[in-house]
Amino acid sequence: MEFKEIVMSRYATKKFDGRKIPEEKVGELLELVRFAPSAINLQPWKIKLVTDQAVKEQLKPATWGQEQITSCSHLLVFCADPDFEGLIKKLGQLMKTSGAPEETRKMVIGMATEMTAKMSPEQKLCWAQSQLFLALGNAVNGAKSLGFDSCPMGGFDPKEYTRILKIPSPLVPTMLCPLGYAADKPLQKVRFAKGEIVF
Amino acid sequence: MEFKEIVMSRYATKKFDGRKIPEEKVGELLELVRFAPSAINLQPWKIKLVTDQAVKEQLKPATWGQEQITSCSHLLVFCADPDFEGLIKKLGQLMKTSGAPEETRKMVIGMATEMTAKMSPEQKLCWAQSQLFLALGNAVNGAKSLGFDSCPMGGFDPKEYTRILKIPSPLVPTMLCPLGYAADKPLQKVRFAKGEIVF
Numbered sequence: 320m321e322f323k324e325i326v327m328s329r330y331a332t333k334k335f336d337g338r339k340i341p342e343e344k345v346g347e348l349l350e351l352v353r354f355a356p357s358a359i360n361l362q363p364w365k366i367k368l369v370t371d372q373a374v375k376e377q378l379k380p381a382t383w384g385q386e387q388i389t390s391c392s393h394l395l396v397f398c399a400d401p402d403f404e405g406l407i408k409k410l411g412q413l414m415k416t417s418g419a420p421e422e423t424r425k426m427v428i429g430m431a432t433e434m435t436a437k438m439s440p441e442q443k444l445c446w447a448q449s450q451l452f453l454a455l456g457n458a459v460n461g462a463k464s465l466g467f468d469s470c471p472m473g474g475f476d477p478k479e480y481t482r483i484l485k486i487p488s489p490l491v492p493t494m495l496c497p498l499g500y501a502a503d504k505p506l507q508k509v510r511f512a513k514g515e516i517v518f
Numbered sequence: 519m520e521f522k523e524i525v526m527s528r529y530a531t532k533k534f535d536g537r538k539i540p541e542e543k544v545g546e547l548l549e550l551v552r553f554a555p556s557a558i559n560l561q562p563w564k565i566k567l568v569t570d571q572a573v574k575e576q577l578k579p580a581t582w583g584q585e586q587i588t589s590c591s592h593l594l595v596f597c598a599d600p601d602f603e604g605l606i607k608k609l610g611q612l613m614k615t616s617g618a619p620e621e622t623r624k625m626v627i628g629m630a631t632e633m634t635a636k637m638s639p640e641q642k643l644c645w646a647q648s649q650l651f652l653a654l655g656n657a658v659n660g661a662k663s664l665g666f667d668s669c670p671m672g673g674f675d676p677k678e679y680t681r682i683l684k685i686p687s688p689l690v691p692t693m694l695c696p697l698g699y700a701a702d703k704p705l706q707k708v709r710f711a712k713g714e715i716v717f
Contacts, residue, residue, distance in 0.1 A: 320520070320521070321519070321663065322519070322521060322524060322550065322659060322660060322663035323546070323549075323550060323663070325521060326550050326553050326554070326656060326660075327553060329555070331555065347522070349712060349716055350522075350712075351521065351522060351525050353709050353710070353712060353715060354525050354526060354707060354709055355525075355655070356528070356530065356658060356670055358670075358672045358673075360708065360709075362709065362710055362715065364715065365715050365716075365717060366715055366716050366717070367717055368716055368717070409710065409714070410708075410710075413708055413709075413710065414708055417706065417708045418706075419705070419706070419708060423705070430673075434673075441640070445644040445647070445648070448644070448648050449644070449647050449648045449650075449651050450651065451648075451651075452648050452649065452650075452651035452652050452655070453651050453654065453655045453670075455652065456554070456555075456651070456652045456655030456656065456659075457525060457655065457659075459555060460521060460655075460656075460659065461521060461525075464520065464521035464522070471555055471557075471652075473557045474557075474629075474633075506618070506622070507616065507617075507618070508553060509559065509609075509612055509613055509616045509618060510552050510553055510559075510561065510612075511552070511561055511608065511609075511612065513548060513549075513552060515608070516552060516561070516563065516564050516565055517548055517564075517565050517567055518564060518565070518566055518567070
């Protein structure tokens with residue numbers, strides 16, 4: 320499927336038909352998410368994968384009753400990870416074991432350290448949350464490319480999600496992405512005209 | 519090109535060869551960006567398109583001298599638009615003229631109004647900036663799908679960009695995406711293992 324076709328046919332699915340996506344396909348999707356870009360390659364995200372129906376039922380009230388949560392096959396809970404110190408350390412180790420040139424490693428780690436040192440906790444969280452939307456974008460486009468559907472969702476209670484899913488600190492649930500096979504039809508796509516967004 | 523191939527072959531190009539991308543192709547890319555998803559379809563972004571070489575030279579010092587800015591064919595400056603009141607009004611009008619059902623329109627506008635009413639100015643900006651990364655993701659994947667390269671960049675001085683490009687208030691330059699044909703080679707992709715991000 321061409322990328323244009325993915326972009327134009329993908330839509331926020333409001334109801335799934337309950338069929339399970341094969342685990343192999345979910346694995347392929349997670350690879351597309353894992354290889355999303357992020358600034359200085361910090362990858363400031365973690366993903367809680369929810370498949371248990373009883374847990375999904377528990378999460379539904381914390382998602383304002385939206386039935387994507389219970390009718391989906393797999394639910395991805397994208398959590399921002401603002402622990403930059405930990406991420407930088409891990410990235411440095413990873414670059415070492417991957418055989419990245421020492422010069423590149425020093426430059427990347429230096430840039431990341433300098434950039435994040437100036438940030439307030441709120442800025443760190445906002446920054447991690449922003450980057451996470453690149454991973455989310457790969458999830459929604461990736462789902463369509465692999466033959467299933469998705470729904471990016473910001474309307475939920477992060478505190479309740481943290482409690483129910485025992486999300487460890489300092490992770491912050493930021494966006495949901497239920498996955499499955501659509502049981503509804505897309506509405507017409509409505510977007511601002513090109514002249515209104517490009518200047 | 520399959521989406522998987524796009525994700526795995528796309529990389530942050532550090533140097534472009536100076537060739538111009540045909541305007542028609544840039545137009546196709548902007549359509550892929552325009553149709554990116556956003557929460558409640560608010561599309562809180564505007565894109566300043568820069569092609570003038572003299573302007574790109576002016577921007578280079580405000581981008582810490584990075585030569586993607588001057589060697590690229592087209593530079594997209596993604597600006598967050600935190601004017602939710604204006605966006606909601608425009609979205610309401612657009613849904614009317616597009617023939618969206620009155621019930622849907624009322625629901626969308628109601629949700630958008632309620633959600634944004636509770637936000638502080640900082641939260642509004644963070645929210646708009648986060649959504650913008652969905653549009654940016656379509657730009658970087660879209661470029662590869664159309665046969666050219668890109669580089670998502672957050673390392674620049676937004677105030678200087680605002681001054682040089684006369685970006686109108688309340689828009690905030692948030693991410694850059696120079697476009698062109700690569701004159702460098704990708705490094706090996708380094709990512710945290712699946713077990714470190716999925717739990």
